[in-house]
Amino acid sequence: MNVKRLFFAPRDGGQTALSLAARVFNFILVGLLIALALYFSFQSLNYRWNWGAVYQYRQMFLDGWLTTIWISLVALGLSILIGLFFALGQRSRFLPLYCFSKFYVELIRGTPLLVQILIFFYIVASAIHLENRYVAGILILAIFSGAYITEIIRAGIESIGKSQLDSARAIGLTRLQTYRYVVLPQALRQTLPPLAGQFVSLIKDSSLLSIIAISEFTLNAQEVNSYTFSTLESYLPLAVGYLLLTLPISLWTRWLEKKMKYET
Amino acid sequence: MKLQLTDLSKSFDGHCVLDKVALTLDDVHTLVVIGPSGGGKSTLLRIMAGLEYPDAGTVAIDGESVKFDEVSLQRYRRTIGTVFQTFNLFPHLDALGNITLPLKKVHGYTSDEAADIARQILRRFHLEKHAHKRPAELSGGQRQRVAIARAVAIKPRLLLFDEPTSALDPEMTAEVLDLIGELRDEGRDLVLVTHAMGFARRIADQVALLAEGRIVEVGPVSQVFESPQTQQSRDFLARVLKY
Numbered sequence: 001m002n003v004k005r006l007f008f009a010p011r012d013g014g015q016t017a018l019s020l021a022a023r024v025f026n027f028i029l030v031g032l033l034i035a036l037a038l039y040f041s042f043q044s045l046n047y048r049w050n051w052g053a054v055y056q057y058r059q060m061f062l063d064g065w066l067t068t069i070w071i072s073l074v075a076l077g078l079s080i081l082i083g084l085f086f087a088l089g090q091r092s093r094f095l096p097l098y099c100f101s102k103f104y105v106e107l108i109r110g111t112p113l114l115v116q117i118l119i120f121f122y123i124v125a126s127a128i129h130l131e132n133r134y135v136a137g138i139l140i141l142a143i144f145s146g147a148y149i150t151e152i153i154r155a156g157i158e159s160i161g162k163s164q165l166d167s168a169r170a171i172g173l174t175r176l177q178t179y180r181y182v183v184l185p186q187a188l189r190q191t192l193p194p195l196a197g198q199f200v201s202l203i204k205d206s207s208l209l210s211i212i213a214i215s216e217f218t219l220n221a222q223e224v225n226s227y228t229f230s231t232l233e234s235y236l237p238l239a240v241g242y243l244l245l246t247l248p249i250s251l252w253t254r255w256l257e258k259k260m261k262y263e264t
Numbered sequence: 265m266k267l268q269l270t271d272l273s274k275s276f277d278g279h280c281v282l283d284k285v286a287l288t289l290d291d292v293h294t295l296v297v298i299g300p301s302g303g304g305k306s307t308l309l310r311i312m313a314g315l316e317y318p319d320a321g322t323v324a325i326d327g328e329s330v331k332f333d334e335v336s337l338q339r340y341r342r343t344i345g346t347v348f349q350t351f352n353l354f355p356h357l358d359a360l361g362n363i364t365l366p367l368k369k370v371h372g373y374t375s376d377e378a379a380d381i382a383r384q385i386l387r388r389f390h391l392e393k394h395a396h397k398r399p400a401e402l403s404g405g406q407r408q409r410v411a412i413a414r415a416v417a418i419k420p421r422l423l424l425f426d427e428p429t430s431a432l433d434p435e436m437t438a439e440v441l442d443l444i445g446e447l448r449d450e451g452r453d454l455v456l457v458t459h460a461m462g463f464a465r466r467i468a469d470q471v472a473l474l475a476e477g478r479i480v481e482v483g484p485v486s487q488v489f490e491s492p493q494t495q496q497s498r499d500f501l502a503r504v505l506k507y
Contacts, residue, residue: 163351169315171414172342172370181365186356 042232053228054237064220065241071138071216072203072245078142079202080195083149088179090154101150108147113208116140121212137209145202152194156187193260196253200246207242217241265326265422265453266290272321274307281307283477284321289470294448295455296468296485300500303475305457309426312455314341325422342370345415349427352411353399359386360395363414371418385413389443405436409443416447423447425456461504465489473497 006022089101108116120140121133130136160183168178210219218238225234272285282304289295297305310316312323314330314337323330330340353362360382367378386392389409399407408428415423425444429437441463448454448467458464464471464485471488473481473496481488481497492498 161351163348164354166315167348167352167354170313170341170344170346170348171366171418172338173366174338177369181369182354186354189356 047232049233050228050230051233053230054224054233057224057227060220060224061217061237061241064215064217067215067220068203068206068217068241069245071134071141071209071214072199072206075138075141075145075206076199076202078138079145079149079198082142082146083153086146086150087153087157090150091157105147105150108144109151113141113144113205114211116144117208117212133212133214137212137214141202141206141209144205145198148198148201149195152191152198153187155194156191157183159190160186190260193253193257196249196256200249200253203245203249204242265292266324267292267295267455268322268324269308270322270324272308272311272323273319274304274311274316275319281477282311282318285474285477285479287472287479287482289482292470293451293453294468295470295472296464297455297457297472297474298459298461298464298500298504299474299480304477305474306426308474309346309424309455309457312422313344313346313424315346342418343421345418345420345423347408347411347415347423347425347428350431352414353407355399358396358398359391359402359410359413362399362410363417366414366418381417382413385417386410389413403436404432405439408432408436408440412440412443412447416452421453423452423454425454425458427457427459429458429460459504473500475500 005019006025086101086104089097090105092098092101117137117140120143121136125131125133125136164182165178168182173181206216207218209216210222213219221234221238225231228234267287267289269285269287272282273280274282285304285308297308299305307316311318317332331337353359354365357365360379363382363385364373364375364378367373367381368375373381383392383395386395389412391406391409391413394402394406394410399410402410412428428444429440432440437460441460444454444456445463445467454467456464456468468485470483471481471485472479473488473492475496480494481492483493488497489501492501
């Protein structure tokens with residue numbers, strides 16, 4: 001076997017011409033190198049691993065992980081609805097709605113999620129007598145993500161050429177029908193990859209909800225840490241747990257992007 | 265068809281595109297509009313298709329004046345079939361879907377009725393093998409013919425073509441022009457903007473030359489091509505018929 005082939009992709013043909021052997025070899029090689037680097041850096045710390053203590057609290061990890069999953073799913077659903085509403089609102093001829101949509105997007109995208117969580121929970125939620133912190137947490141997460149989804153959907157809608165809108169008008173479709181049968185089917189299909197990316201961000205951003213004592217994954221890991229004083233053993237599983245959620249979605253996003261390329 | 269345009273004017277951003285265009289044709293079946301680029305031909309066609317509002321003037325077809333407000337125009341557009349130079353079809357629908365969409369959503373046919381009508385037309389245009397192909401899988405000529413099929417399926421009272429073959433190579437141009445010729449032979453009323461002069465001479469009964477926003481010459485096809493009245497038309501025709 002040509003050793004060069006194992007390390008370098010062929011000049012023509014690009015990534016798809018990589019042999020299976022080369023792919024497997026390189027993933028194992030890089031994985032080993034990273035593991036070695038981690039091992040030696042931990043060795044130098046003289047750290048006493050205490051996995052036993054953390055293992056006792058494994059149920060907390062599991063509960064937190066599951067809570068993160070359902071919070072993220074609900075927030076995702078809501079944020080897509082919010083995003084769709086404001087994306088269409090930005091194209092509305094009704095000026096108050098148009099201005100409000102722009103205002104919402106700039107305000108939410110321009111401030112940190114941490115600040116928004118604090119303001120929403122301690123000020124807004126109290127004002128409207130919303131006491132359930134889970135509902136408040138999901139709401140602010142959805143509002144936050146919604147602003148980014150608004151821009152994603154808006155870009156998708158605007159990528160539909162004007163000539164198609166002309167065609168739709170010429171055959172007698174109303175504006176609403178044009179959105180429903182021409183613009184949105186195409187726009188939503190094109191926005192699926194960035195939307196999946198936004199879902200990954202949402203899952204990670206949900207970790208900030210720990211500051212209002214929502215018992216999701218990060219907060220649970222912090223509590224285990226405070227019970228066991230084993231910081232690395234509490235937080236490493238935390239990272240792995242998030243990866244378990246985000247990695248499949250990332251891979252699905254890449255597969256979607258490849259699929260979209262052939263269709264155009 | 266009786267066509268009457270009076271004092272039709274339109275400006276874009278201060279630039280005058282149509283300047284009091286006036287035209288009265290009592291019995292026209294195929295009107296071909298020719299003229300230099302930027303003369304206002306597309307704008308005129310778009311106004312007739314109900315896609316632009318004129319700044320002033322009126323359009324009357326068979327005695328009925330077109331009311332230029334959105335509600336009336338939406339009803340008006342349903343009776344007109346329009347084919348543009350490019351990008352007529354929706355890329356996410358196949359050929360059959362493109363034709364059935366207006367039938368189902370604008371004209372109220374059921375899915376089955378719409379599919380029947382669409383398949384009939386595709387068969388007539390020899391496109392039935394391509395019914396389930398997306399526009400990206402069709403050639404330019406096939407795409408234009410599907411666009412024509414869509415325009416014809418709604419049984420319009422008038423067909424408008426805005427340079428339908430300008431983006432096609434000569435062979436595809438021929439296949440599309442053949443089709444337009446057939447439609448004209450069936451007795452449909454057409455208004456065609458084109459640069460294909462040979463074709464224009466063959467199918468038109470009336471020709472109008474539009475330059476700089478004004479009708480410079482109008483009349484029966486033989487008259488306009490053989491004995492143009494103005495120097496401007498003579499110059500234009502000399503340039504265009506050179507090759």
